[in-house]
Amino acid sequence: MATTASSYLEQLDTSRSFDLPETTTGTLRLDLRDDGHTEHWYLTVAGQHLAVTRSAEDADLIVRAARSVFDELVNGDLPPGTAMLRNELTLRGDMRLLLVLRRVLPGPKGARHPRELGRAALARRHASAGRAASGGRDDRP
Known part of the structure; x- marks a missing residue:
């Protein structure tokens, strides 16, 4: 059974090392859109530690997509770069934090x-x- 983006983010192991540089700090907000409703997830990164909360606060990087696109991302069915090129995933803010998103999301199946x-x-x-x-x-x- 496929994982939903919401359940993936709820169960994200924030104690896990995501192989981020120790100097990486910032905030990301993931906006999952679905039928006129937007679900907000807020990720805070500081010194290889990650905290996940539910918040619509402004962030250093805001990532927006349909819920179905985020579901594909968390199941390894769609790489973030491909989603960006298809204009299914939009970004606003500090693009350097895209590395954080790529490290938090699972890789392609079988990778x-x-x-x-x-x-x-x-x-x-x-x-x-x-x-x-x-x-x-x-x-x-």
């Missing part, structure tokens, strides 16, 4: 962290080098 891919490639390289050093023999029982 892996680049470090994980690098470690796997390195392990394969070491394994093939070990086989080459042993003359191609596989000494496993």
Whole structure:
């Protein structure tokens, strides 16, 4: 079952490190529009810590989209950049804070962290080098 943007934000693990630079500070307001109603979520970032509340206060970066677009974003079905290019996601304010949004949202389905891919490639390289050093023999029982 797909996650809704509201339930994702309610359950967001604010103790989790989002790999943000320690100097990142600012506020984001997410405006989820649906049938003439707007739901506001307020994210405060300071020193790699994130706080999520419900507020319509002004923020350093305001991100607006239809609720269905935010639902796609939190399910990894739509990257934020693609939504911006399609004009489904609009931004006003400090664009540097878009990094925060990208780190808070899950990546595409099936995506892996680049470090994980690098470690796997390195392990394969070491394994093939070990086989080459042993003359191609596989000494496993």
